Amino acid sequence: MGVIASVSSTLSFGLVNGGHVGMVFGWLVPCFFVMFIALSMAELASSMPTSAGLYYFAAKLAPERYSPLASWITGWANVTGQVTLVCGIDYTCAQMITTAITVGTDGRTIISAGGTYGILLALLICHGLLCSSGTKVLARLNLIYAPLTIGTTMAAIVSLLVLSKGNRATTKEAFTSFENNSGWSNNVWTFFLSFTAAMWTLTGYDSACHVSEETANAQKAAPAAIILSVMLTASLGWLTLIAVSFATPSVSDVLSSDLPLPMGQVFLNNLGKSGMLAIWGAIIVVQFVTAAAQTVDASRVVFAFARDNALPGSFIWKRINTHTQTPVNAVWFTVGAAAICGLLGFSETALISLAGSSVIGLYISYAVPIFLRVTSGRSKLIPGPFGLGRLAVPIGTIAVAWVIFIVIVLLFPPGQHINDEDMNYAVVIIMAVFLFATLSWVTSARKWFIGPVRTIDDVVAPK
Structure with missing residues (x-):
């Protein structure tokens, strides 16, 4: 989930929509509610560890008559969120590289939108090659990734607090100063828009479900991974943003920077060029390794959905490479689809559109099985080692209510007065997929799609 990289990518959401308050509390509030979603998902992952994950959960918990439809909706929402998240992470990684180039050349070299898209394509190809490797290689990558992420985050927090001495915001300013730099006149609504940063960062923890078929003791490991990753990301992210808030005496100065990412200007102001x-x-x-982890996650979702014949060309995407024993074709489907989504980089609101699309797609896919868990699936769930017991219904209800609220917020544009350059294209992406999935269901899929397909026969005990 790449705490420091995600905070660096999305700092503009808090700065624009609330200033210091948007940074600090625009992170804390959504983190509180996301924990309810994580707890509910952890219970489902413990009960049903499978790479199909969320759409498998939906199929098992829905009334039998609506099981295929619930699975279809959840699967398409999750695939949409997963692919756009890959694109969003690599797009911001490309922006980080262009930021470094601009700072390294003292502003003499500014990469155009076309150049940024070229870097994005190069990153996607690198991740396609890397994620086509065997499971052991990817596991070793994750072992490096965790300490690297935490170490870099701690280094950023300490360096900002120490080196900003003499050029800090006061404690009162760091926690209570509110600045509305958005295009909305209502301050409460503006504050809601600052939630985008935390919501985009706190995605992808369902990867613990999607790689569970490649994980030992998944019934315990998957829920532990979901809960711990959300808790650590939320905590470290908040500490990082508090440090950034103190190290930003002037929000307007940071927002007026020519650098693609405002966080680069914060570091430059406090740490100097070197x-x-x-x-x-x-x-x-x-961020590069975060994108690699997300590409693995997304490819496993694509593979599982194709294994159930739900994607166009499923016979291609569900093939397992005989050498690596991984779904290599699904990896390249993910990379190709992300490259198409990357064309949004030529718009002024690329990050808003990509972040909105990934959060909306993923959180809808999170909410559907949780909703079914607290309604029709109460008596269907066979608890795993981790269960919520009597708390499952109230926790699940809060989780679903939060998703409904945040989806509405993320469909809105960044300002009241918009044109084609300022539009939030998340609406276009989500509606395009929704219409395609709906038409496919009505005209064809409802006649043959039965949900997750059994690929392993039951083991029959000898008589």
């Missing part, structure tokens, strides 16, 4: 480039290089590595 210090900024040193820690920025580490953040780029964190």
